[in-house]
Amino acid sequence: MQKQVEYSDAIKTKYPEQVVIVIAKDKNGKVNPVTLGWTMIVSGNPPMMAIAVAKKHYSIEAISYSRCFTICYPSSEMADETLFFGSKSGRDTDKFAECKCNAQPAEKIDSVLLSDAVANFECLLDSQAEAGDHIIFIAKIVCSHMNTEPKKRLYTTAPGHKLGTAS
Amino acid sequence: MQKQVEYSDAIKTKYPEQVVIVIAKDKNGKVNPVTLGWTMIVSGNPPMMAIAVAKKHYSIEAISYSRCFTICYPSSEMADETLFFGSKSGRDTDKFAECKCNAQPAEKIDSVLLSDAVANFECLLDSQAEAGDHIIFIAKIVCSHMNTEPKKRLYTTAPGHKLGTAS
Numbered sequence A, B: 001m002q003k004q005v006e007y008s009d010a011i012k013t014k015y016p017e018q019v020v021i022v023i024a025k026d027k028n029g030k031v032n033p034v035t036l037g038w039t040m041i042v043s044g045n046p047p048m049m050a051i052a053v054a055k056k057h058y059s060i061e062a063i064s065y066s067r068c069f070t071i072c073y074p075s076s077e078m079a080d081e082t083l084f085f086g087s088k089s090g091r092d093t094d095k096f097a098e099c100k101c102n103a104q105p106a107e108k109i110d111s112v113l114l115s116d117a118v119a120n121f122e123c124l125l126d127s128q129a130e131a132g133d134h135i136i137f138i139a140k141i142v143c144s145h146m147n148t149e150p151k152k153r154l155y156t157t158a159p160g161h162k163l164g165t166a167s
Helices: A007-014 A058-066 A079-087 B007-014 B058-066 B079-087
Strands: A002-005 A020-025 A031-036 A039-043 A048-054 A068-073 A103-105 A112-114 A119-131 A134-147 A155-158 A162-164 B002-005 B020-025 B031-036 B039-043 B048-054 B068-073 B103-105 B112-114 B119-131 B134-147 B155-158 B162-164
Touching (some): A007 B134, A020 A079, A020 A112, A031 A058, A039 B039, A039 B048, A048 A058, A048 A119, A048 B048, A068 A112, A068 A134, A112 A119, A119 B119, A134 B119, B002 B007, B020 B048, B020 B058, B020 B079, B031 B048, B068 B112, B079 B162
Antiparallel strands (some): A002 B134, A020 A068, A039 A048, A103 A112, A119 A134, A134 B002, B020 B031, B020 B068, B039 B048, B048 B134, B068 B119, B155 B162
């Protein structure tokens, strides 16, 4: 049976929710990673994905400048860097330099891949749309990578940024 | 270590992926449900969600006509109707009439809620964007409901529309 409730209560049923790390270089060439839960595939042919980024986030500037970014699926072993990238701002921190995670250059865009991730998708910005307090970036995937070892994806499993596996 | 692979291989790492049932009435008043995996929250204030619907799907017509829809989080007990709504077209089937699932009128939009779902969100279409072979519908949530009983959300857990829980 359904009961009408506040959105803030109903949305607590969303878990587990996938987590991605999105990486774009800013105008100074600084690699700026951010952790996002709001992402989806949006096209099969061509392959495309979308992300929603809070308007106040520094990543808006970085993505708008470089017009390309990596979408990484962090593995269940990457909870520390995933939390770190989601809790600091690239406006006053070099998050990528502070966090010693393994990375390598992307193949087809000017960004980096996270070597220990489950998968990495290189994305070229196609369009964007405004949605309330966020900007939706819609991008074509131009190159895909996956880990040579089997890894489990990381999810937010409960409120308060509780991370874990989901299967 | 990352290895460059085809997108079709890399994207197999996406599971578990959330499932929603989106319901919009068509121009004849027929209740048209469709199962989607491509959805995300896109704004916190105001609360907004987005869905990506294949251009060939009948739901494009229904949503474009009524400009409102329900996003339901099906429960783990709703695998049968979730598969059914995702495997038939509303163009030549009255999916909702054929499937005896419990429903009730929405409160603030001209649509229905699924009574056994984990949660239901009533959405007013705000804007839309094109993305390859899909249309992204971006909507404001104007009313929220959740089940009075604790329920688990349904996820696609593996390729081939394998459904199950994810925690």
